Amino acid sequence: MKDDARSEMRRYAIGAVLSAALTLLAFWAVMSHGMARSTALWIVGAAALAQIVVQMRCFLHVGSSSKREDLHLILFSLVLGTLMVGGTIWIMSSLHDRMY
Amino acid sequence: MADPIFGRLDWTVTPFDDFFRDPSINEGVAAAAASAVPLGAVAVIAFLTWKGLWGPLWRDWLTSADHKKIGIMYFVLAGVMMLRGVLEGAVMRTHQVTALDGGVLSAEHFAQLFSTHGTIMIFFVATPLITGLMNYVVPLQIGARDVAFPVLNQISLGLTAAGAGLVMISLVIGKFGTGGWTMYPPYTGTTFSPGPGVDYWVWAIGISGIGSTLAGINIAVTIYKKRSPGMKFLRMPIFTWTSLCTAIMMIYAFPALTVSTAMLALDRSLDFRFFTNDLGGNMMQYANIFWMFGHPEVYIVVLPAYGVFSEIAATFSAKRIYSYNSMVIATSAIAVISFTVWLHHFFTMGQGASVNAAFGIATMIIAVPTGVKVYNWMATMFRGRVRLSVPIIYLVGFFFLFVFGGLTGVILANPTIDYQVHNSQFLVAHFHNVLIPGVLFGVLAGVHYWFPKAFGFRLHEGPARLEAYLWFGGFSLAFLPLYWLGLMGMPRRSASYDNPAFEPAMWLAVVGAAMVVGALGVAIWNFWASARDREALACPVGDPWDGRTLEWSIPSPPPEYNFYALPRVNTVDAWTVEKAVGHPYEMAPRYTDIEMPRSTAMGVVIGGASAAMGFAITWWIWWLAALSFAVIVAALIARAFVRETTRTIKAVEVEVAHRAFLREASRTPAVGRDDEIAPDNLGHARPAVPA
Numbered sequence: 001m002k003d004d005a006r007s008e009m010r011r012y013a014i015g016a017v018l019s020a021a022l023t024l025l026a027f028w029a030v031m032s033h034g035m036a037r038s039t040a041l042w043i044v045g046a047a048a049l050a051q052i053v054v055q056m057r058c059f060l061h062v063g064s065s066s067k068r069e070d071l072h073l074i075l076f077s078l079v080l081g082t083l084m085v086g087g088t089i090w091i092m093s094s095l096h097d098r099m100y
Numbered sequence: 101m102a103d104p105i106f107g108r109l110d111w112t113v114t115p116f117d118d119f120f121r122d123p124s125i126n127e128g129v130a131a132a133a134a135s136a137v138p139l140g141a142v143a144v145i146a147f148l149t150w151k152g153l154w155g156p157l158w159r160d161w162l163t164s165a166d167h168k169k170i171g172i173m174y175f176v177l178a179g180v181m182m183l184r185g186v187l188e189g190a191v192m193r194t195h196q197v198t199a200l201d202g203g204v205l206s207a208e209h210f211a212q213l214f215s216t217h218g219t220i221m222i223f224f225v226a227t228p229l230i231t232g233l234m235n236y237v238v239p240l241q242i243g244a245r246d247v248a249f250p251v252l253n254q255i256s257l258g259l260t261a262a263g264a265g266l267v268m269i270s271l272v273i274g275k276f277g278t279g280g281w282t283m284y285p286p287y288t289g290t291t292f293s294p295g296p297g298v299d300y301w302v303w304a305i306g307i308s309g310i311g312s313t314l315a316g317i318n319i320a321v322t323i324y325k326k327r328s329p330g331m332k333f334l335r336m337p338i339f340t341w342t343s344l345c346t347a348i349m350m351i352y353a354f355p356a357l358t359v360s361t362a363m364l365a366l367d368r369s370l371d372f373r374f375f376t377n378d379l380g381g382n383m384m385q386y387a388n389i390f391w392m393f394g395h396p397e398v399y400i401v402v403l404p405a406y407g408v409f410s411e412i413a414a415t416f417s418a419k420r421i422y423s424y425n426s427m428v429i430a431t432s433a434i435a436v437i438s439f440t441v442w443l444h445h446f447f448t449m450g451q452g453a454s455v456n457a458a459f460g461i462a463t464m465i466i467a468v469p470t471g472v473k474v475y476n477w478m479a480t481m482f483r484g485r486v487r488l489s490v491p492i493i494y495l496v497g498f499f500f501l502f503v504f505g506g507l508t509g510v511i512l513a514n515p516t517i518d519y520q521v522h523n524s525q526f527l528v529a530h531f532h533n534v535l536i537p538g539v540l541f542g543v544l545a546g547v548h549y550w551f552p553k554a555f556g557f558r559l560h561e562g563p564a565r566l567e568a569y570l571w572f573g574g575f576s577l578a579f580l581p582l583y584w585l586g587l588m589g590m591p592r593r594s595a596s597y598d599n600p601a602f603e604p605a606m607w608l609a610v611v612g613a614a615m616v617v618g619a620l621g622v623a624i625w626n627f628w629a630s631a632r633d634r635e636a637l638a639c640p641v642g643d644p645w646d647g648r649t650l651e652w653s654i655p656s657p658p659p660e661y662n663f664y665a666l667p668r669v670n671t672v673d674a675w676t677v678e679k680a681v682g683h684p685y686e687m688a689p690r691y692t693d694i695e696m697p698r699s700t701a702m703g704v705v706i707g708g709a710s711a712a713m714g715f716a717i718t719w720w721i722w723w724l725a726a727l728s729f730a731v732i733v734a735a736l737i738a739r740a741f742v743r744e745t746t747r748t749i750k751a752v753e754v755e756v757a758h759r760a761f762l763r764e765a766s767r768t769p770a771v772g773r774d775d776e777i778a779p780d781n782l783g784h785a786r787p788a789v790p791a
Contacts, residue, residue: 076348077352079436080352080439083439084392087392087440087442087443088388088389088392090455091451091455092385092388094451094452094455095384095449095450095451097452098452
């Protein structure tokens with residue numbers, strides 16, 4: 001019981017440190033001058049994806065031993081995320097093309 | 101420039117001094133509306149003090165974590181806001197009959213009216229109505245004692261009330277924004293709208309939107325985790341199914357709203373450039389993100405209404421819902437497809453034809469599952485023993501009007517037609533035509549249906565029928581002529597027009613608006629009259645309509661722990677089957693101690709601090725904003741240290757209460773459906789045969 005609480009605590013601590021580090025990384029990429037714009041964008045994007053994984057793993061306790069319901073929710077989130085992000089890229093790039 | 105203590109607040113921000121400077125009808129209307137808020141508040145405070153109700157209000161309601169009370173408080177909030185929203189609608193219609201080459205109100209005042217009307221009706225009437233309904237009904241239908249997170253539930257209500265409070269304050273202090281309920285930048289950026297109006301909107305919507313996200317999480321987790329033994333997903337009542345889909349949609353849709361309002365807030369308060377014309381901003385992205393929320397929101401508010409119609413179609417026809425499985429599939433399909441159609445709100449923004457075509461087709465497709473549902477409801481009523489009482493009147497009115505509104509939606513889904521009629525009164529007619537017969541009729545039917553469950557007495561049938569007919573007639577007169585006006589070319593949000601041909605239809609519309617105000621008056625009168633005659637209308641045994649689902653198996657009003665013993669479910673319509681072939685109203689084999697959440701002031705503290713924070717940022721009172729934010733954080737941390745969050749109700753106590761209820765049930769004569777609205781109906785139904 002006590003070990004459980006300890007490992008739980010450690011997990012939260014690791015999660016907090018990692019998510020803070022990833023946030024700082026994104027800030028550093030944008031604020032340090034001299035980095036190419038596209039490089040900075042890729043770093044921010046990668047840090048965001050890593051952030052999702054960290055939060056899922058450390059805070060939401062989604063792991064290999066999770067239940068089916070978790071899988072449903074993650075798959076549904078993926079579907080909606082794809083719809084929203086994909087739709088936005090399609091719409092905004094179409095608008096962009098027609099502006100010039 | 102801004103004062104360090106009072107920000108940009110000073111004594112010239114109320115509409116009263118404008119009225120003294122310029123006593124016109126326009127300023128008179130503004131000043132009267134502005135006085136209604138403090139006068140109403142003073143009246144409520146005086147009444148509470150006179151009756152000595154402060155203690156009970158605080159102990160039994162504001163600090164309660166009981167999902168039933170929170171649901172009722174959502175309804176009270178939505179009711180107050182609806183009064184204002186409907187009256188604003190009536191004022192706008194009255195203005196428009198005088199608006200041929202002029203009009204009594206100024207264009208700016210009219211713009212504030214349509215902006216607050218839309219904001220209030222969507223965010224502070226429709227959303228709290230359905231959230232309140234789900235809050236009240238879902239735990240009862242699935243056999244749960246409360247929602248999964250009772251304190252979070254209270255906080256959701258507090259945040260919604262904070263947003264509503266900000267909109268009310270804007271009547272008296274300062275002015276509301278004039279950008280319509282969607283507040284599109286760049287018009288709502290600081291360049292073109294420097295005043296506090298848009299900030300009021302941003303913070304009211306931002307705060308209440310977070311509350312709605314949390315409410316969605318709460319209801320979804322409740323349905324996932326708290327169903328009573330044996331209630332598999334495909335045994336849940338249809339209302340619970342629609343609530344589940346709605347709650348999941350809330351979780352995914354409201355964050356988009358939070359993002360768009362947060363970005364607009366950054367633009368306005370911290371000089372960011374997300375949506376400006378220059379320096380890399382792109383205002384089209386705002387429309388895109390906003391409607392990513394906005395379209396699912398339409399289905400968020402309408403799906404629970406579909407659920408209500410499913411329950412009453414079955415109950416008042418004494419028949420099982422026709423094709424349960426197709427109902428579930430249609431509901432889920434709507435929930436997913438509604439996330440693929442948002443672009444139809446801005447077909448004319450300039451994207452390519454193939455984008456428009458794809459979203460137009462998706463929009464037409466979403467009409468199919470809705471059509472399935474309409475046929476299912478009609479098939480449920482077909483050859484049923486239908487009682488033509490209030491909920492069925494709303495349902496039949498819904499069939500006529502909603503199908504019409506849905507069809508004009510399919511017309512608008514065609515981008516080429518949309519180019520002709522967008523931004524015209526045709527659109528105004530369309531969305532009122534789906535939202536009023538869809539959402540509002542559904543909620544009103546649901547109120548009549550579940551009111552006796554919540555309060556232990558029925559509403560008078562006569563006035564309620566009059567109200568239903570007034571809504572039907574008033575809606576038809578107020579909005580159907582607008583299709584015609586739209587096709588004649590009258591733009592929406594017209595403060596004034598120069599074509600005399602528009603005038604006759606505006607007169608029809610104002611008559612309709614008067615009828616709607618009349619319907620609202622009848623409703624208020626009926627609540628009062630029914631409460632006065634509650635002895636004659638009482639139904640303590642709790643099953644006045646021969647209901648089919650679990651909530652009708654418990655007394656009215658239900659005990660705070662809902663069920664004496666958690667019911668075991670092995671079919672759909674469990675209560676009907678129990679009444680027909682089982683043993684209703686029997687002691688449970690065994691009773692257990694019940695843990696219920698303790699009262700807490702978290703909702704009041706966080707709601708109040710959020711409202712103060714929103715107000716402070718609107719008026720640039722930075723010290724107050726920081727202080728309120730600190731209060732929110734401190735309250736959340738302090739709450740984490742509270743160990744005693746539940747209290748126990750002893751099994752013996754529950755057993756005694758159950759025995760008393762069963763004695764009352766066995767003493768009460770069962771009534772058949774012919775006496776449903778007679779005083780004899782004490783809530784003990786003689787079950788119809790066969791089930």
